[in-house]
Amino acid sequence: MSNITQSLYNIRLLDELGEKKTVIHQIHPLAKVLTTGVYLVVTVSFGRYELSGLIPLLFYPIIVIALAEIPVITMAKRVLLVSPLIIGIGVFNPILNQDPMIVLPWIIISSGWVSFLSLLVKGVLTALAALLLISTTGITKIALALRMMRVPKVFILQFLLTYRYISVLVEEVGRIIRAYSLRSPREKGIRFSNWGSLTGQLLIRTLDRAQRVYYSMRCRGFKGEYNVGREVGIQFRDILYLGGWSVYFLIIRYFNISELIGSLMIGVGK
Amino acid sequence: MSHHKIEVNSLKYQYTDGRQALNGVNFLITHGESVGIVGANGAGKSTLLMHLVGILFPNEGEVNVGDVPVTKKTLPVIRQSVGMVFQNPDDQLFMPTVFDDVAFGPRNYQLPEEEVEKRVHEALDTVGVLHLKSRPPYKLSGGEKRAVAIATVLAMKPDVLVMDEPTAALDPKSRRRLITLLQGFTHTKIITSHDMDMVFELCERTIVLKDGKVSADGPTLEVLSNRELMEDCSLEVPLTLQACPVCGRNNI
Known part of the structure; x- marks a missing residue:
């Protein structure tokens, strides 16, 4: 019973977080909805073996969580709720696909594991992005943004x-x-x-x-x-927020930054 | 034309399960009157109130608010002039904050946002809970919820206030505060309740319902002190009108 009541408070907690007044909360809802949309599309567009390319996408949730003062543990718990589903979908990958993909001196990682991990990371990132949108915007303002998008x-x-x-x-x-x-x-x-x-x-x-x-x-x-309620107009900072993040996501999509940094480090090392 | 007058003529209503909730109710409530509607459980009080705001429509008879009959076409006008406070404030409060909840009605009438804000402030101030405006409604106490529920209706600036058991589930202090608040309102008030003492204090006129019919209609003191009538309608003479249990002296 306490679980049920607790989950009710959990639902409402997201609403309450949406009422905060931080920098991120003050960004226009439309800009945040669109940014989240671009983020989701970019995240799911990565191929199933492109695990390293996904890593720079982590910066978006980290920065939003920090600036919007969202409690990390609260978010982590909610993301964990969707993880069984993702694990359920990808659990057979390591068994069915055992071709070696990454060969290190001490371990050989099969392509099944890589695809499973990339699925897990994608699932966590997309769930996190959706939760962050709700907890930095609030449901009613998301509705406002959807209406502006002529939904x-x-x-x-x-x-x-x-x-x-x-x-x-x-x-x-x-x-x-x-x-x-x-x-x-x-x-x-x-x-x-x-x-x-x-x-x-x-x-x-x-x-x-x-x-x-x-x-x-x-x-x-x-x-x-x-x-x-009041429909606030879109300001320059909102366009900057959407534009900045979109450019960043597209750069990540077309250039594997993790690999570039890695080769740069190795180059320096040599 | 006055919207403050409410006229109910030969009102009959039967629920789909065959229960006859109202069986020919007649009354006229005029501008500024404060009327209590009392009756046993199932006497038809709530059903009657739902007809006054057009949630239910009569099978027979009619309800007029001012000179406007309550029909589907006239609902926007009716609902602006008759504000209903529900029995359970949780049914009335569903927005994320108190402010949004009180603003819900005025916003539906497409008022400019400045006017909406002004009305929300006035309404919350009137019921003394302006400090709660940013709070989520589900975190408030019973008395606070009731006050906010009343504010949601006041923000629509109705001419008539209809309340279904306003003092139910309130602690004595909150109840007293509510009674004082309602005494200060100049609206036409229609209040259903089992709290006979509250009806006695607030309403100069009382209508008693029994089995979907008006059993008595008259000055509150006269109606509520009629012991025979009260017992016949499964009610009780208000404690204020009963003899003192210690010394046996009667207040009246």
């Missing part, structure tokens, strides 16, 4: 309401589990035979609650348009 209103509304609905759902789950566990002291979980009725209850209760929330929105003049 149809109905999709934005779906996006915002789904996000809000998650907390309604989790709250109800918390209540049901609490009521259940208080009257079944010797059980560790929920008995299989009760799953059906509890899920049914959950559906009905959340629908009821969502209906009441919707009523209260309608009572305050909600007509399907989610107004997120």
Whole structure:
């Protein structure tokens, strides 16, 4: 039960982080959404054996985390949540693909391991970029940016309401589990035979609650348009932020900086 | 034309499960009146309130706000003039901050952002919680949530305030603060409650509902002190009107 309640606080924590007033938070949401988009495209465009090329991409999340004062451990925990999925996808690579790729004096690394690691790094980086976007911008401002990008209103509304609905759902789950566990002291979980009725209850209760929330929105003049307030214009610094990062990402994409630095070091060493 | 008048004529409503919640309700509430609506659980209080703001529409009969009938077409006008505070403030507060929540209504009416900010400040100031404006609503106490929920409605500058059990789940101090706050409002007020003492203090007129019908409608003192009527409607005479349990003396 505490896990459920805890996860609710976790969802809301991202919202709270989005309300900070750091340099990164003050960048226009549109610039941040586009920067994240470019970052995601560049990250996933790397080939599956181009592990070294991915390393300079780490600078983006590191710099954003530092400037936006985002707690590192909090972010790390959230990224860990998606890692089982990535591991699940890539876990057979090292077994199925055992051709030697990197031969060092003491170890031979197969191409399967390299592709698995690059998949893992890509997964972590993309998840991190998405989380950083939410925690430096906030959901409502992301919606504002999407609207400026001419995304149809109905999709934005779906996006915002789904996000809000998650907390309604989790709250109800918390209540049901609490009521259940208080009257079944010797059980560790929920008995299989009760799953059906509890899920049914959950559906009905959340629908009821969502209906009441919707009523209260309608009572305050909600007509399907989610107004997120003052639309701040795009300033020079926002263009600079988007341009700067985009150029950096493209340079990383076309030049393997890790290799260049490596050969430079070796050259100096010689 | 005054939006402050609310007229309910022969209102009938049946839920889809066949339950007849309202069975011919009639009343007229005029400008500036403060009216308590009381009744047992299931008497139809909440259903009635939902008709006043057009969440539900009657099967028979009509509801008029001012001279405007409550229909799907007139909803924007109705909802600007009748503000409803829900029973559970959690249903009403869903934005990331208190400010955004109070601004939600005015923004929906496409008011300029300066006006929105002015209204949010005024509303939060009126209910005494301006200091909470940057806080996330789910972190507030019950009393604070209730105050913010009222502010969300006040920011729309309604003529009529409709409240569903405003003192439910409030501690005595928060309850007292709320009563004092509501006493200061000049709006037409319609309040449903099981808190008979609050109704006694706040409302000069009381309507008693029983089985979806108006069982009594008159001056609060007269209605609430009628022991027979109260018992018949599964209610109780307010404690203020009951004899002192220690000395047996009656206040009235």
